[in-house]
Amino acid sequence: xxxxxxxxxxxxxxxxxxxxxxxxxxxxxxxxxxxxxxxxxxxxxxxxxxxxxxxxxxxxxxxxxxxxxxxxxxxxxxxxxxxxxxxxxxxxxxxxxxxxxxxxxxxxxxxxxxxxxxxxxxxxxxxxxxxxxxxxxxxxxxxxxxxxxxxxxxxxxxxxxxxxxxxxxxxxxxxxxxxxxxxxxxxxxxxxxxxxxxxxxxxxxxxxxxxxxxxxxx
Numbered sequence: 001x002x003x004x005x006x007x008x009x010x011x012x013x014x015x016x017x018x019x020x021x022x023x024x025x026x027x028x029x030x031x032x033x034x035x036x037x038x039x040x041x042x043x044x045x046x047x048x049x050x051x052x053x054x055x056x057x058x059x060x061x062x063x064x065x066x067x068x069x070x071x072x073x074x075x076x077x078x079x080x081x082x083x084x085x086x087x088x089x090x091x092x093x094x095x096x097x098x099x100x101x102x103x104x105x106x107x108x109x110x111x112x113x114x115x116x117x118x119x120x121x122x123x124x125x126x127x128x129x130x131x132x133x134x135x136x137x138x139x140x141x142x143x144x145x146x147x148x149x150x151x152x153x154x155x156x157x158x159x160x161x162x163x164x165x166x167x168x169x170x171x172x173x174x175x176x177x178x179x180x181x182x183x184x185x186x187x188x189x190x191x192x193x194x195x196x197x198x199x200x201x202x203x204x205x206x207x208x209x210x211x212x213x214x215x216x217x218x
């Protein structure tokens with residue numbers, strides 16, 4: 001039987017050595033969440049390779065290093081309210097839940113029905129019953145729950161959707177993939193100042209599936 005715990009410890013230690021995992025909170029979350037619960041059963045033996053893997057609905061679960069980069073960039077704190085667009089496998093919501101805790105709030109939106117059902121089952125199986133996972137057009141955000149401390153767009157959009165910027169708290173952070181539907185994409189952070197101004201920063205080139213919906217790719 002495969003020792004997933006040993007593999008999980010090995011990849012987290014490797015990511016820490018490289019400098020992707022920096023904070024104790026992110027390290028603890030990545031050691032706690034079982035990635036094997038968020039990949040298709042036929043891919044479980046590859047769960048801890050540092051590579052993206054296909055999931056139902058023509059989507060992917062990002063490589064562990066990408067999860068670490070995203071978690072560190074978002075600067076999550078206990079009690080944060082977090083929204084993920086393109087929630088996919090559900091694993092990022094699990095990581096975030098381990099950081100923000102029971103007093104925080106974690107919400108994921110997924111537009112593809114097949115991917116949504118896969119992610120929902122993963123979260124239920126892993127015991128994350130306090131996470132709100134819904135099907136819908138995440139590019140419009142979720143006004144009923146706004147404002148959010150942190151927002152993650154886990155798919156490539158033409159630009160950061162304006163409704164998401166509007167739904168972000170002052171001092172909040174959006175992390176999004178911006179660029180063409182396939183290729184020429186950048187991971188971009190946006191911070192909203194206390195005066196309501198948006199400060200953007202390009203972080204690194206990435207490759208993600210395209211965002212669907214009103215403010216995504218048609």
